[in-house]
Amino acid sequence: MPKRIKILAASYLLFATGFAQADSQPVRIATEGAYPPYNYVTPDGGLAGFDVDIANALCAEMNLQCTLVKQDWDGIIPGLLAKKYDAIVASMAITPERQRKVAFTAKYEGGYSMLFGRTELVDSSPRALHGKTIAVQKGSIQEKFAKAYYEKQGVRVQRYPDTQTALMDLTAQRVDAVVLEVATIHEALKDHSLSGYHSFGEKYNDPAYFGNGSAIALRKEDQALLNRFNQALRAILANGTYKRINDKYFTYNQYE
Known part of the structure; x- marks a missing residue:
């Protein structure tokens, strides 16, 4: 095998191995748990709501194992930057002030x-x-x-x-x-x-x-994960999953 092909093959193997290792680690997703119907704590102590269902649907689409973390709102961005979790799915509006601190996916809801x-x-x-x-x-x-x-x-x-x-x-x-x-x-x-x-x-x-709708927030350096979230979001919008979740909680289109 020519040397250049060997290098490319080795690089691909390293990338694939790293990707598999990343997939084996649970993605930690924070939500507030105090903002019904978007996110709230159930009587048995679990997390539920529109944001939680969206997060679970995205993780299923990405074929990733995810864990949910409850985090008070005023500490939710500092917790992300401190790497206590990997993403925020908590109806967070995309604003210029927040964009200076975190990266946002495409919007997954609108509102006023x-x-x-x-x-x-x-x-x-x-x-x-x-x-x-x-x-x-x-x-x-x-x-x-x-x-x-x-x-x-x-x-x-x-x-x-x-x-x-x-x-x-x-x-x-x-x-x-x-x-x-x-x-x-x-x-x-x-x-x-x-x-x-x-x-x-x-x-x-x-x-x-x-802002211009609400989106998922991630650390700016985690572009690969952000791209995967965006791809999964496009998929659930196209395949009807988003609408099914929307209709469970709202009588109108929450995306608009």
Whole structure:
């Protein structure tokens, strides 16, 4: 065998071996576990939701063994960069600030945000809410938006570790409204304790705050894994798997 062919063959064997070894290691995927219907903890302590089903479908498509890790939202990117896990599937919006830290796949969902509060509230403008208090999840795109749009115009903004705690304070009348993603509003309305509340005002989806859809986040150096996620995402969108998962949780197309 000519020397050049031997070198190429050896290189291919090394690549194939490394690829097989990589495939034998579980891919660790983080999600928040506190953002229903996207991700939440089940009564038996497991993780479930739209994000979890999407993650499992992608891993099956890639023929990879995956493990799910629960991680609080405000530490989810630092945990990725510290290599506590390999990817984040947690409805994370693609924003310029986050793109400076992590790499994103193509989007796997869209959406928008609105205010959710008592039924007598109908105007979401800062002028109408002057002196009132709105709740947001700490570290979220909703927090950044509320700080720029509301807080600077006399509306108090209260930060919470997760949306569920914010909704509890809404029912306790400690806050007047919560800035929520549309699917979270749909989920909240299933709770009888929130029957006297509704979404109101404008739909917020300014890319400067809310990004251009949500995607899977990975470390920038993990381009090979990112490419595999993108390939698998295209596959589940084309073969109907995405739609089946979508329809399990939503009455509309979450991808748009």
